[in-house]
Amino acid sequence: MGNKSKKSRRKFLKYTFGAGLGSLIGLPLITNSFNYDDKSLSSDKIKLLTTDGKVIEVDKAELKSMASYAHPAVDKAARKGIPNRKFVMVIDLARCKNARVCIESCQYAHQLRPEQEFMKVVKMQDAEETAPYWMPKPCFHCDNATCVDVCPVYATYKRDDGLVLVDSDRCIGCKYCMVACPYEARVFHWKEPFRKEEFKGIKYSPETSVPVKQGTVGKCDFCPDLARNDKLPYCVTACPEGVIYFGDFNEDTVTNGYETHRLSELLEQKSAYRYLPHYGTEPNVYYLPPVDRIYPFEETKNS
């Protein structure tokens, strides 16, 4: 009996201490993430759908960039990669309707200007007689990346987890990588970055590619800061059609957030292919063919 009450007292102390410590660490983090300050709320409301299916009204001023939640590796750690991982993306061309939400969420998270796209969606047509289709095009994170070879200062580098990242702190802005990339996957930050104030004070990391530095090169980074926190890249979670699968080659698994597949089976069953394989760049992005195309092709308002 006495033993039991001792145990429950210990349990009580453990939970109380745990909760206290948790709120001590967690509260500043949460408040910092949401960054509630004295700013008066605007009257501009926006309706949002919560994860449990409720529609709520939120003041626009309360919305914050998701990028502030990420905990990216910086400096040397950002060059090593996440151990035992080899990230891979599979894009199902049969599903893409050019909603362009992947582009917008990526632009928002990566502090890009409207004309800058790390993820592009291009209209493709293989022959005049065939129906066109939409092709989302991120960086292909090639195993034999030309951009890595040509960069004179190793600002672009290949990590152990297969990702090719750009370190803007080191980039001299010679644009050789842009000219050498067979997929034209890179963008140059010609203009002053958007939302500069919002990203002020955030430490730069090649894993997030923010804060953007004018005069340097940027590109799709597969959002490794999110992967570190077991989350999917922005483009994957944003896509309403589940076009983009993200996963780990070593674990042989990919998911689009709705479905999870064994990578090898998916690639085999759906006859996946890689773009421009003759360059020998060994891209880590696979495409599932655009089957069941609708003819005549539906142009979307954004096309």
Added chain:
Amino acid sequence: MNNKKTYVVWLGFLGIFLALGVYAAFRLYTQGSDAVFHADDTIPWTLLIASYVFFVLTSTGATIVASLSLVFGFNRYDPIVKRSIFIGLISLVAGFISMGMELGNPLNMFYYFLSPNFKSPIWWMGSFYMCLLVVLSVKFWQIHKGKGSFKSKKILSISALILEVAALTTLGSVFGFIEARPTYFGEFIQVYFLFSSIIAGISAIFFFSLIVYKIRYNGIPKNLNEMYDGLSKIFGAFIGITLLFSIWRILIGLYANRPEFDALNYIIETWHYRIEIFMGLMVPFAIMIIPNFRKTFSGKLIASVLVFLGLSIERMNMVMLGQIRPIFPESTEGFHIITYFPTFWEWAIAVFSLTILFFLYTLGEKYLDLDTTDFLTNE
């Protein structure tokens, strides 16, 4: 030069372009790349890369000509050695200015030494040209001061020649290694750069020295006539080789079925390509192979000016050829040719580099006695 007045007017003329260039540079560093460049991710390399290629190839060409005397022992070319090396030096400086302005983030250049990528052709190219700048500076100082033993001069001259060939062919490989852009890719461009560099160098030597001779002696001094005629023959021969290369390059492009060569089909229709071939190569070639024209002062001067102008267009055409036809169908459907015209501020910076070249040459001609051959007396 009626003389002081013309000199002041000339310096004032240069001053205008220097001031414009300084303002363009100020815009670039205060407002960013967008304030100067025709911002576009499909054509990332533009006029300043072409201008860099133009100046550094002129530099290596001029100094290769100097090695006719310094390395290969053709002593009849002694009188142009000092001027050639000086032209080589100042062209290199002009090239570095263009490149410095082209870089989006030049403040990170210290990483060039801290984290070098030995696989990158641009790293090697930059290193060769930096070494060349040092070697040429020492070489010029030796010549100017008349210092250095015969052996040290010879070693330095041979090192300079090796660096010149290494630098310009590595510059070719900066383009030649890009497999995704067939109009750049391959070994052709390195060899082409070697020949076109030589004609660029000779045209610069002709242009600068003939202008000076006209002002000082109202023509080429008699004792130098034979040497200049000899150099004209070399000039003509290399213009011919460069012309041959240009024609074959276009024919290969037109014959090929690869869609990437569409850019060549497009460019042969343009006025600037026609000027490059007809005015920049064919006419000077004709002038140089017809003895009655070749031997005249104006024949040499006109040929050098035409080659100088033709090559400045050629460098831009060459840089554009690999980019005007995108390698991926971006934003709009299918492949199409993108036309590009530099902004006013890009022109201002390119002209600034050229003005620096003229300005330094003017100073050199005034203070450094570029005509001298005294340095050879102890060899």
